[in-house]
Amino acid sequence: MLTCEKYRGRGSEVVPSGCVPSEIDGTVDDACGVFVASTGDDGSAGTQAEPVATLAEALRRAVEKGAGVYACAETFKEAVEFPAGTKLFGGLDCANGWRWIGETAKTVVTPGEEAIALKVMRGEGAVRIEDVSVRAADAQAQGASSIAILVDGAEAELVRCELIAGNGADGAEGEDAPSEVPAQAPPGNAGRDACSDLDGTPGPDVTLSGGAQVVNECGGELSIGGSGGDGNATNGGGGDVGQVGVEGQGGAGEPATMSLSWSCGVTPGDASKGGGNAGANGPPGEAGVAASGLGTLSSSGYAGVSGGVGGTGTPGQGGGGGGGARGGAAICPGSLQGAGASGGSGGSGGCGGLPGQGGGAGGASIALASVEGKVTLKDCVLKARNGGKGGAGGDLQPGGAGGVGGVGGMGVGGSKNACDGGKGGQGGNGGPGGGGLGGPSLAIAYRGEGVKQQGQTTLTPGTEGAGGPGGSSNVAENAGADGVTAAEQEFP
Template identity: 80%
Template sequence: MRTLGRTLLGTAVAVVLTASGCDGLWYHIENDCESMLTCEKYRGRGSEVVPSGCVPSEIEGAVDDVCGIFVASTGNDDNAGTRAEPVATLAVALRRAAEDGVGVYACAETFEEAVEIPAGAKLFGGLDCANGWTWVGETAKTTVAPGEEGIALKVMRGEDPVRIEDISARAADAQAPGASSIAVLVDGGTAEFARCELVAGNAADGAEGEDAPSDVPAQASPGNAGADACSDLDGTPGPDATLSGGAQVVNECGGELSIGGGGGDGNVTNGTGGDVGASGALGAAGSGEPTAGNWSCASGGTGQGGDNGAAGDAGLAASGLGRLSSLGYAGVSGGPGKAGTPGQGGGGGGGAKGGAAICSGAMPGAGASGGSGGPGGCGGLPGEGGGAGGASIALASVEGKVTLKDCMLKAGNGGKGGAGGDLQPGGLGGLGGVGGVGVSGSKAACAGGQGGQGGNGGPGGGGLGGPSLAIAYRGEAVKQEGQTMLQPGTPGAGGPGGSNNVLENAGAEGTVAAEQEFP
């Protein structure tokens, strides 16, 4: 006697042959439809149509081993995949089933894994594997619930249709800033869901926009002082003797310049006016002392202060719907603010005249020179925009063809939009340089004007609140049959604009809908 082992579509059949009965046994096996898998209920195996004897909800009793790969949480991925020796994970069961062209049959238990469903797959849940693998899908589902953030069940792109029955896909609450919670995503495939529960968790709030530095920019350097009268005697005194006014001072602010105007010169017969400050609308120069007449710094000799810089524009508040793709949902972040402009430089102070005999030893000498204007302060830096809140979506279909039969879809709460970043105030302008001191009755020269304050930076815009959607789709609308129920949650609030929404640039609230089409 000898034993012959045969494998019939994944099922091992041991046949005992004797020398005298060999032909008879072979005849019996070849005419036994159960042994040869040729019975009516097995026809269509590996095709788009599931054999009638292999649909759990349509038969009495247990599903036969030959229908496909069986999976239970107590199984082992090295097992044969039969009812007696199930595999442990849906991922392995789906891979083996795709190789054999059969379905996957899962116990009504929880599988803590994110599952990708290949095109053409057939996944049947709701089986009571403790009582002969009978169907109990009306009261107990097979739960797909990955413990970590991510899409619980993703149907991959392909031409062959996917069939999923009695599955409860549950996405965890999102954790990373701006992350979404999506129970099921159909990426361009064709899928039919029957008696399934698709439940999304709560989405995460958007990231806060980065604040500008909290320290105000350092005050600009002061203007240079003018020279005192008669300090030219160490040189060559005479009717053309001149004392230069305080030199201009430059403040560089990230590539932009603010310049305080130089002080006016002092000489023997007349002081000259100071220079105008530079950068934008200029600080006015102080006038010099005329040859004759009453003149004082109070009546126009002092350099005028520079204008303040302009505040930066606020970042745009986030609005709109966001974008749906094969990667999931992406919201709209708030816009960054703009930097403030530097303040204008102050004008230089006017110089004074000296005289023929005002200095020591009755020598002629130049009058005092004016101080230079202070440069303007640097503009404040802007705040960054707040991030978008994540979405809570029970079913997302991207160019897919999806049918729901007697399913329940429930979304959680959308994430709040992130707050825009705070602005930085502009820096103070430099003080004007003092004018030189007069002697022996000659007048003092005038001070330069103070530089203008830099403009404040713009606050960042608030991020868009995350949506809460039972169905989100791009392309073909999802078909609904039977008693399908759609339950959205609460949308996320828009993030406030930076610096306590001082410029009212908060992001918009997220969308809430049972069904929402995306462009």
């Protein structure tokens, strides 16, 4: 009976003579370690005659015994974590004396569902794996990655192994903003007709107030339509400026002098024009930033970059108030001197549209990921498949319509009509969400020390995932970048 040393230390030099199947002509001894077959039983002794059924159980016992694990050239449908210092020898013909046939048939590790198929954990002692084919399933959850092996800060040597990743999953689409346009903003208030305040004593001091300002509240931001100009006996008052912006000027009131031909036209700054100017449209929200870069590699796997959220549109400016008219003598009933008509207030501006959310990153396809590990490959085959597509950015919401201006009051007895308030500006559109980053396809992804390659090791990447388009049919041209494809890719 062969007596085995503890399987601790680096490389194969600590494996007792006669316990490396590929180096002997015949079978290894039961004393070499724990034996595992898919037809075994985890409650059995773990010998060749009574193997356990799962790699997880075999590795647990191997750690306790300080021995290696010997696996049949069969399929094990499980995700496996390798403790530091463990050894796995696959490719054994269990039906014929546990002889090595690794050149023609390997032990297959495939979870059959989304998972990192094989993970090497950090700790003391090198891990050695021979004649194993690790096959990760296609990722299913949005933005998930398919990784065959991840080495987390450990030292590992892989000999005659196949590492085959599945497809990365497509990234999630960014949430759209509401498709319903915000409600139209409140309209301006009407002015008062000339001589409409006869409860008081008509005379040169009588004033008729213009239409009151109106306010539209948009998520904490206000758009205010300017008050209408007052009507007076000797002159009309000018309308107030609509707020949020600078263009919605109030109309000029009718002056006392008769030399100006005052009318309700609309020309900012013109003292002869009394109409309230329309409010300026609100600027649109900024487009969400397009995703770019590599993404990150960590002990949890790969994480891509999502597209940015768009900005909220700015409310439109309130319209300017309309100018008030002057009254005078003998315009009111009984030939009394009274106030002229007052102007209507400007309509408030429409609310800005809400933004689209950013698209999610596509998942990666990675055959071998090494995070601060020390990995050596000898005569191995690494294959990645396709990275997932980046998710599309969410669609924007258009801005709301501005309110119409209030109607100016009517003149009496030959006095002029007061002027209407200006229309509120359109709210700015929300910004479309940015597209997500396409997933990479990498035979080797590493952070820290590069992976050493010996013998006939081959690296075959697949196709990178396309970046997701920006929201609202990529109107802002903010599509995410495509992923990368490479035999080897270093991560910061």
